[in-house]
Amino acid sequence: xxxxxxxxxxxxxxxxxxxxxxxxxxxxxxxxxxxxxxxxxxxxxxxxxxxxxxxxxxxxxxxxxxxxxxxxxxxxxxxxxxxxxxxxxxxxxxxxxxxxxxxxxxxxxxxxxxxxxxxxxxxxxxxxxxxxxxxxxxxxxxxxxxxxxxxxxxxxxxxxxxxxxxxxxxxxxxxxxxxxxxxxxxxxxxxxxxxxxxxxxxxxxxxxxxxxxxxxxxxxxxxxxxxxxxxxxxxxxxxxxxxxxxxxxxxxxxxxxxxxxxxxxxxxxxxxxxxxxxxxxxxxxxxxxxxxxxxxxxxxxxxxxxx
Amino acid sequence: xxxxxxxxxxxxxxxxxxxxxxxxxxxxxxxxxxxxxxxxxxxxxxxxxxxxxxxxxxxxxxxxxxxxxxxxxxxxxxxxxx
Numbered sequence: 001x002x003x004x005x006x007x008x009x010x011x012x013x014x015x016x017x018x019x020x021x022x023x024x025x026x027x028x029x030x031x032x033x034x035x036x037x038x039x040x041x042x043x044x045x046x047x048x049x050x051x052x053x054x055x056x057x058x059x060x061x062x063x064x065x066x067x068x069x070x071x072x073x074x075x076x077x078x079x080x081x082x083x084x085x086x087x088x089x090x091x092x093x094x095x096x097x098x099x100x101x102x103x104x105x106x107x108x109x110x111x112x113x114x115x116x117x118x119x120x121x122x123x124x125x126x127x128x129x130x131x132x133x134x135x136x137x138x139x140x141x142x143x144x145x146x147x148x149x150x151x152x153x154x155x156x157x158x159x160x161x162x163x164x165x166x167x168x169x170x171x172x173x174x175x176x177x178x179x180x181x182x183x184x185x186x187x188x189x190x191x192x193x194x195x196x197x198x199x200x201x202x203x204x205x206x207x208x209x210x211x212x213x214x215x216x217x218x219x220x221x222x223x224x225x226x227x228x229x230x231x232x233x234x235x236x237x238x239x240x241x242x243x244x245x246x247x248x249x250x251x252x253x254x255x256x257x258x259x260x261x262x263x264x265x266x267x268x269x270x271x272x273x274x275x276x277x278x279x280x281x282x283x284x285x286x287x288x289x290x291x292x293x294x295x296x297x298x299x300x301x302x303x304x305x306x307x
Numbered sequence: 308x309x310x311x312x313x314x315x316x317x318x319x320x321x322x323x324x325x326x327x328x329x330x331x332x333x334x335x336x337x338x339x340x341x342x343x344x345x346x347x348x349x350x351x352x353x354x355x356x357x358x359x360x361x362x363x364x365x366x367x368x369x370x371x372x373x374x375x376x377x378x379x380x381x382x383x384x385x386x387x388x389x
Contacts (some may be wrong), residue, residue: 123373207330209330209331209332209362209363210331210360210362210363210365210368210372211359211360211372212360212361212368212371212372212375213365213368214362214365214367214368244371244374244375245367245370245371245374247367267367268367269367269368269370269371271371271375289314301330303330304331305329305330305331305332305333305358306331306332306355306358306359306362307361
């Protein structure tokens, strides 16, 4: 089925009591409106192309991808509150994403000849010269009714056809050929916000005019042990920013968590990843359960001076 | 994490007034020299990045913003000998 509309029709015919939403729609709808929209649907398909879309987006792509993964987890929890206790998360392919742009020597000259199509990880055509680091495969041997040839890089190199070297996919890489499947079972009654009143957030700017700003967090509790929290920025129901630095508290960059010591004030710096957000709320989550410990009572307007 | 505070010139009343009147639109030109070191990058590029990430008088935001600017340059700017 070549197109999304055809695939949607096929699924609707297969499972009449189904619903189809994008990840953004799941994020944007309140839990009540989501439950109403899903109605009596037995299955719901949630589609997301954000990771593919942002992959080519330069240095902030990884941060945005992390945000999308958090949004997926949030969508699973939200659907659980709407009664969908089993979620299957999958993708049609993976991708290769280096921590930094790789050496320019990873670019390979395309085979030339009669080129029908050229992607970074695949050449299709007739003739030409197969580069030493590539393999030529007759399309017919892969079940296609044509006399064309495919040429693929054997390793993780790419043909010279634009784009950067950090992110790419396609060709016969392990990441491309394995379809990942994660099944999540959730309790359908997810706990609501908890821990309110213990955590206070102060020095919050009235308006966000810079992509990076700081607030002060403090925790009031009778226990003496440090408490781990994960502060994030939320627009609608999507995460649009996270903490990038903490002063006066331990900060775990990989998990995005801050260790708050009771009675001590910590300054945390937020990075707003999404320039398109008009307003955001500061939300502090319990990293173990994602229960909300704090949510801004009102939205902070975003008015960036330099865009 | 322990951070070393970036040395920035002391703010005066005029700085605060400008930051207050033109919040988010003030380019911290005093920081250009901090990111210029060792990077053969046009000043207008540095000023654009500083305007984008360091348009603030908040020291934590400045510290983080400088990290972002330096990371941006390190990841995206090609030196002539590379």
